[in-house]
Amino acid sequence: MKSCDVLIVGGGPAGSSCARALRAGGLDVIVMDRKEFPRKKVCAGWITPEVFQSLHIDVQDYARGRVCQPIDGFRVGLLGRKQLHTAYGFVVSYGILRCEFDDYLLQRSGARLQLGEEFKSVSKHGQRFRVNDTIDAGLVIGAGGHFCPIARHLGAKKGKESFVTAQEIEVEMTPEQARSCKIEAQVPELFVCHDLLGYGWCFRKGDHLNIGFGRQDRKGTSELTQELFRFLKSSGRIPEDTSGTFHGHAYILYGRTKRELLGDGMMLIGDAAGLAYPESGEGIRTGIESGLLAAETVLAAKGDFSRARLEPYVERLISRYGKLQTYPPSGVPAAIHRALMRSKWYSRHVLLDWLILHRHQPALVSALARAEAPTSQRARSVA
Numbered sequence: 001m002k003s004c005d006v007l008i009v010g011g012g013p014a015g016s017s018c019a020r021a022l023r024a025g026g027l028d029v030i031v032m033d034r035k036e037f038p039r040k041k042v043c044a045g046w047i048t049p050e051v052f053q054s055l056h057i058d059v060q061d062y063a064r065g066r067v068c069q070p071i072d073g074f075r076v077g078l079l080g081r082k083q084l085h086t087a088y089g090f091v092v093s094y095g096i097l098r099c100e101f102d103d104y105l106l107q108r109s110g111a112r113l114q115l116g117e118e119f120k121s122v123s124k125h126g127q128r129f130r131v132n133d134t135i136d137a138g139l140v141i142g143a144g145g146h147f148c149p150i151a152r153h154l155g156a157k158k159g160k161e162s163f164v165t166a167q168e169i170e171v172e173m174t175p176e177q178a179r180s181c182k183i184e185a186q187v188p189e190l191f192v193c194h195d196l197l198g199y200g201w202c203f204r205k206g207d208h209l210n211i212g213f214g215r216q217d218r219k220g221t222s223e224l225t226q227e228l229f230r231f232l233k234s235s236g237r238i239p240e241d242t243s244g245t246f247h248g249h250a251y252i253l254y255g256r257t258k259r260e261l262l263g264d265g266m267m268l269i270g271d272a273a274g275l276a277y278p279e280s281g282e283g284i285r286t287g288i289e290s291g292l293l294a295a296e297t298v299l300a301a302k303g304d305f306s307r308a309r310l311e312p313y314v315e316r317l318i319s320r321y322g323k324l325q326t327y328p329p330s331g332v333p334a335a336i337h338r339a340l341m342r343s344k345w346y347s348r349h350v351l352l353d354w355l356i357l358h359r360h361q362p363a364l365v366s367a368l369a370r371a372e373a374p375t376s377q378r379a380r381s382v383a
């Protein structure tokens with residue numbers, strides 16, 4: 001039987017970031033994942049610079065030998081209508097491959113790794129848990145994504161929640177395809193649904209192409225994805241012979257779930273907690289941030305993992321992300337937003353800065369970040 005202070009179930013960005021912060025605080029951590037890493041994950045793979053900042057990752061360092069596509073502009077428009085080009089003139093986002101990014105985060109977490117093992121069971125023995133009858137832990141953190149078994153243990157019921165579905169294809173182009181592809185690598189293209197309940201994307205990361213669609217109400221996600229794929233080919237934006245299998249996944253947007261995030265000796269982070277930004281569906285950043293906030297709470301609890309001692313985690317999440325948010329905001333008819341989308345100002349400042357990039361929200365400065373930040377950054381964050 002292995003023993004640890006904290007067992008994290010799920011080695012995605014949420015689990016590995018939490019593990020690193022707990023290790024920095026001196027705890028013994030095991031991360032269990034049913035997959036061997038590097039593993040594939042259905043995702044467009046764009047992250048903002050704030051993600052690297054909150055984890056103190058040097059982007060140049062990360063980019064060595066990995067795909068890390070800088071993005072300095074977007075083309076955005078309603079599906080089937082003219083797109084507006086916003087050029088920032090500086091990097092506002094990066095495109096990564098999840099198989100590389102997730103593996104990098106997990107390996108640098110410093111945790112003991114239990115990969116290729118699926119969570120099967122948990123039982124309580126005094127104040128401690130026994131997982132799969134092989135690991136003994138004082139605290140169990142659920143970071144297993146939307147279908148996280150720890151979320152189910154805390155009462156989440158399949159089919160009783162409103163979730164988003166998104167589909168995508170990610171292919172590596174041949175040199176010939178890369179030459180004929182009209183999508184600019186620095187400038188992803190976004191195609192917003194007329195009812196504003198979803199959007200599609202075409203995103204080039206070096207020689208990789210990622211095309212997909214996500215909708216809040218799940219209606220017609222696969223038809224829309226196929227329609228976009230056909231349009232991109234027929235308009236000559238992507239090579240006619242681009243092919244591959246589309247994969248889909250479900251997850252919950254922040255404010256749309258009643259999942260219990262805590263129990264005595266248990267917590268949920270990332271998609272397991274249903275935290276993706278409601279307007280954009282971006283969940284890597286919120287997964288990482290929730291992992292850091294959970295770790296901060298655990299370290300402050302000083303070994304007492306009762307629900308009451310873990311409650312500040314939920315308060316930290318609310319103070320970071322606020323109360324329930326919706327898009328489009330109720331009270332403003334969708335027709336007004338559609339009309340506004342013809343304006344360059346609205347496209348840049350509302351759709352991109354506010355809803356897609358969350359540029360108003362600075363990088364999270366957690367206890368880990370404060371401990372690991374170079375002195376110059378520490379001075380800035382204190383100021």
Ligand SMILES: Cc1cc2nc3c(=O)[nH]c(=O)nc-3n(C[C@H](O)[C@H](O)[C@H](O)COP(=O)(O)OP(=O)(O)OC[C@H]3O[C@@H](n4cnc5c(N)ncnc54)[C@H](O)[C@@H]3O)c2cc1C
Nearest residue numbers: 010012013014034044045046119144145166270271283284
């Ligand atoms: C099509 C699509 C496109 C997206 N594009 C973006 C994007 O561009 N940018 C962005 O920020 N977000 C995007 N997202 C959302 C993003 O992928 C998720 O929010 C993010 O992966 C959440 O991270 P996580 O660590 O919580 O969970 P995951 O990354 O899902 O990791 C969970 C881990 O738990 C493991 N696991 C699950 N069950 C078990 C079990 N029973 N036992 C052991 N291990 C288990 C899994 O193998 C997995 O490794 C997209 C989502 C989709 C579907």
